Amino acid sequence: MADTTQPILTVDNMSVEFPTLSGVVNAVRNVSFTIGREKVGIIGESGSGKSTTGRALMRLQPPQAVVRADHMQFEDVDLLQASEKEMLSIRGRRMAMILQDPKYSLNPVMSVGEQISETVLLHEKATRREARQRTLAMLERVKIRDPERVYNLYPHEVSGGMGQRIMISMMLIASPSLIIADEPTSALDVTVRQEVLSILDELVSERNIGLIFISHDLNLVRTFCDRVIIMYSGQIVEQIAAKDLDNARHPYTRGLLNALPSLDHPRDRLEVLKRDPTWLEAAA
Numbered sequence: 001m002a003d004t005t006q007p008i009l010t011v012d013n014m015s016v017e018f019p020t021l022s023g024v025v026n027a028v029r030n031v032s033f034t035i036g037r038e039k040v041g042i043i044g045e046s047g048s049g050k051s052t053t054g055r056a057l058m059r060l061q062p063p064q065a066v067v068r069a070d071h072m073q074f075e076d077v078d079l080l081q082a083s084e085k086e087m088l089s090i091r092g093r094r095m096a097m098i099l100q101d102p103k104y105s106l107n108p109v110m111s112v113g114e115q116i117s118e119t120v121l122l123h124e125k126a127t128r129r130e131a132r133q134r135t136l137a138m139l140e141r142v143k144i145r146d147p148e149r150v151y152n153l154y155p156h157e158v159s160g161g162m163g164q165r166i167m168i169s170m171m172l173i174a175s176p177s178l179i180i181a182d183e184p185t186s187a188l189d190v191t192v193r194q195e196v197l198s199i200l201d202e203l204v205s206e207r208n209i210g211l212i213f214i215s216h217d218l219n220l221v222r223t224f225c226d227r228v229i230i231m232y233s234g235q236i237v238e239q240i241a242a243k244d245l246d247n248a249r250h251p252y253t254r255g256l257l258n259a260l261p262s263l264d265h266p267r268d269r270l271e272v273l274k275r276d277p278t279w280l281e282a283a284a
């Protein structure tokens with residue numbers, strides 16, 4: 001039985017740099033955080049370092065990237081020391097990633113059912129017939145109404161929302177303890193988005209796992225997540241419980257909140273975020 005009081009992931013002072021022809025890009029600077037068995041949103045504007053942070057945790061950064069940290073611990077694994085072979089056995093099994101467009105993660109020439117069955121065979125002792133039955137059960141578990149039909153579809157034949165459910169069903173088989181979801185619902189329309197979010201929500205509470213939910217959408221994160229990490233220009237400027245967001249102290253977080261449209265308080269104009277160079281010094 002997993003110890004629910006221990007963080008699943010601890011990141012201490014992590015930085016990620018990309019050497020480029022025009023100089024070094026400091027994509028992530030000195031970030032520290034822990035993730036427990038909870039839903040943690042990472043939010044910030046485009047280029048603030050959210051995806052780079054997520055990829056660095058999976059050690060999936062491009063080869064030229066330089067990742068430094070005082071310590072990065074995932075359960076019993078020291079992520080700075082783990083060999084590539086160990087990482088291969090962790091990725092997709094103990095730590096899984098969901099991306100915005102599931103089609104890029106699925107094999108285009110294999111039916112989705114066969115792909116899930118392959119995952120079953122990889123993780124469990126099962127015959128092909130049993131793997132098929134388990135796949136159909138998984139498709140039902142992610143609320144796909146006609147699993148027999150969906151089993152035989154190819155990735156290009158499935159909608160975005162269906163694709164995300166298929167990715168989630170594959171993850172259910174591997175049973176990871178941490179899921180990193182990078183803008184998983186950004187491409188979905190509102191109703192499908194709610195369905196995918198509720199599946200993820202059930203998954204996190206039923207299996208008692210951790211979820212890092214990367215998003216641009218503060219409104220979404222504040223209702224869906226337990227805690228929010230706010231990034232600005234590669235740094236974490238604030239970490240706060242979602243329910244306390246109204247009392248956020250950092251001017252950038254306050255600016256994001258003030259820039260949200262509200263049906264309760266319709267205004268003629270939304271506030272424009274004014275940036276202050278001291279934000280970076282304050283976070284350093």
Ligand SMILES: Nc1ncnc2c1ncn2[C@@H]1O[C@H](COP(=O)(O)OP(=O)(O)OP(=O)(O)O)[C@@H](O)[C@H]1O
Nearest residue numbers: 018020025027045046047048049050051052053062
């Ligand atoms: N391979 C790379 N080479 C050079 N710079 C990169 C590379 N990948 C990311 N960056 C830079 O690192 C910074 C952080 O990018 P990142 O994609 O993590 O931001 P983000 O917050 O996820 O943005 P978005 O919401 O648009 O996905 C940006 O300045 C980006 O241009």
